[in-house]
Amino acid sequence: MITVSKQLSFIIPHMGREQMLTETLASIAQQDFDTSKVEIIVVTKNQQIDETVAAMASTIPLKVIYAEQALTISHQRNMGAAAAVGEYFAFLDADVFLAPNWISALLKILSEHADIKLVSAVQKNSHQAPPLEQLRTALSNAAIDCEVEFLPGRNLLLHRDTFILSQGFPEHLITCEDYVFTQRIAELGKLFYSSDSDYIHLGEDKAFWLMAEKEVWRGQSNIASLAGRKIPLSEWPSFIAPPVFTFGCIIALICTLLGANLLAIASICAALFILAIYSIRLRRITKGKPNTLTILKFYIMYFPARTWGTIKGILPSK
Known part of the structure; x- marks a missing residue:
């Protein structure tokens, strides 16, 4: 002892x-x-x-x-x-x-x-x-x-x-x-x-690219961290928003190439809704500094990086 x-x-x-x-x-x-x-x-x-x-x-x-x-x-x-x-x-x-x-x-x-x-x-x-x-x-x-x-x-x-x-x-x-x-x-x-x-x-x-690399690493235990604990309601958006934005953009692109315009519009609207909600909230928190363009750039890189990190975390390790 x-x-x-x-x-x-x-x-x-x-x-x-x-x-x-x-x-x-x-x-x-x-x-x-x-x-x-x-x-x-x-x-x-x-x-x-x-x-x-x-x-x-x-x-x-x-x-x-x-x-x-x-x-x-x-x-x-x-x-x-x-x-x-x-x-x-x-x-x-x-x-x-x-x-x-x-x-x-x-x-x-x-x-x-x-x-x-x-x-x-x-x-x-x-x-x-x-x-x-x-x-x-x-x-x-x-x-x-x-x-x-x-x-x-x-x-x-x-x-x-x-x-x-x-x-x-x-x-x-x-x-x-x-x-x-x-x-x-x-x-x-x-x-x-x-x-x-x-x-x-x-x-x-x-630096934004280094941030994205770190977020891929940070995201790898997202799913594992859910096991055996009660998830507060306030925490769920951080798990849901990144894949909704990321896959919304990907699906919109694929559907546009395939000519499925209605689905493309619906998908991009879902992605833009997530981007807008998070950006408005962060704009309020930061009180205008840094500017809106920086906030948009942050989330446009953050959401895909977090999504890819989460996917890597559930893939079988080599």
Whole structure:
């Protein structure tokens, strides 16, 4: 049995990009909090850690655990939690830069509100953020300072006991694991998205083609993530809209070539309806920045990428 000897354990799954990991660690070191009460556990798939990261172990309480390539990000997070000795667990992605008050602000929320079991800080744009990053940040911040149904896994804070009761992250999922994990927490109490602190997502999508490639990867566990859990009504559109738009466009094209004009019109209308509804909603969330053209471009690339990722996820692996 692990003895609780720290107030907070940061658990960071990692693979590849060590410059961003270095910045993430630097933001932890700059917290307005007693770092003697903190430990940092990096669970990496790299064969070795960069010298710059290793050197930080002399200035911050850093522990590195090496994980096998075949393991999922959920495995990495659970491995870190198993080794953690903190009263609270903070799960971070290895490409976030925390505001200096991240620990103090979020711990205050958990300590003062017993009904809140999981808390996350709001996302903030990086300096001179391109339109796609602005859009992504606005989507992340659609609901602030309120109870939410889901929290992304980039920055999460919860009590150790809450994590134990949740049974940890679902290790069978390659992606979408944060949907399942945070819904388990929601069965124990409230999820809260707070503007009392913030973070910058260093690895946020900044180029549309790279975004599309990532969405193919992100979509591969869409169907698998549905198994064994109750799906909130608000989550269903995210599963339905991408294939309706994508197949609506494909069917419209095929029917046009075959001369089935009525079916072509019906199909393209269904696709355009989905595009319009989502674009109007996002336009309202972003308050006009970025512009409508950027929003349309985003969904025209996002919907097919998500659809293809979902299909890849259910195809037999080679």
